[in-house]
Amino acid sequence: MVETGGQLWSIGELATLCGVTVRTLHHYDQIGLFRATGRTDSGHRRYSEDDVCHLYRIRALRALGLSLEHVRQILASSPSDVGAVRQLLAAQLSALHQQAEQAQRLQHQIQALLDNMGSTTPGADHFITILEGMTMYEKYFTEEQRTELAQRRAELGPVAINDAKAAFESLVEEGLGYLSTNTPVDDPAVRDFASRWDELGSQFHSNDATKTAARSMWQDNSRELSARLPWPEDRIQELVTYLQRVRDTG
CATH class of the missing domain: 1.10.1660.10 (Multidrug-efflux Transporter Regulator; Chain: A; Domain 2)
Incomplete structure (x- = not known):
């Protein structure tokens, strides 16, 4: 019973x-x-x-x-x-x-x-x-990748991680500004923005396999993940697409 x-x-x-x-x-x-x-x-x-x-x-x-x-x-x-x-x-x-x-x-x-x-x-x-x-x-993420990510964040420490969070928020606001003004993806300022975005992510993803796994997770779950961020969900998805267009320009 x-x-x-x-x-x-x-x-x-x-x-x-x-x-x-x-x-x-x-x-x-x-x-x-x-x-x-x-x-x-x-x-x-x-x-x-x-x-x-x-x-x-x-x-x-x-x-x-x-x-x-x-x-x-x-x-x-x-x-x-x-x-x-x-x-x-x-x-x-x-x-x-x-x-x-x-x-x-x-x-x-x-x-x-x-x-x-x-x-x-x-x-x-x-x-x-x-x-x-x-x-x-x-x-x-494989178990090895999760261990690598954990070790990387431990190496960075809480101060650097908080600085990275603040930098991420600033980059999002900057990128949304470029979207609002329809700035071309080949604009030097936009290319510099995309470079700084990727450099920030590289602090946590030390190899291409981990970076690819992170991007795959985002692509497959973008709506669910972006809905948890403090910006409009559709704008975050537009920003991610915009960033990829910048990368595709070389």
């Missing part, structure tokens, strides 16, 4: 919402890492909000580079209370701060959870949002 009270998800629904496969959830069940707290009368798994939180902890620890066995040990020794979740959120936030600027959306989400976290664990919807973001980065 399924416990009453609170939202419940089937295994298929949970897999879809959290960006994992049903096969993965079955595997986690088989090794005793993650099991549904309830079942229907016919034996079908039903996952609760507590289960979503538990899945978040597993995925977050895996994203930090831990093996399944290490994850199992940590979860076994660390109760699923507010303090444990808070520590894990802080650890994941620290790691994300060392990744590329594309991780900025996820950083803000986790920081908001930490800032607003009182005496109770955040709801399942918060963790689902974070899991969706984690899935996106894992899809486009």
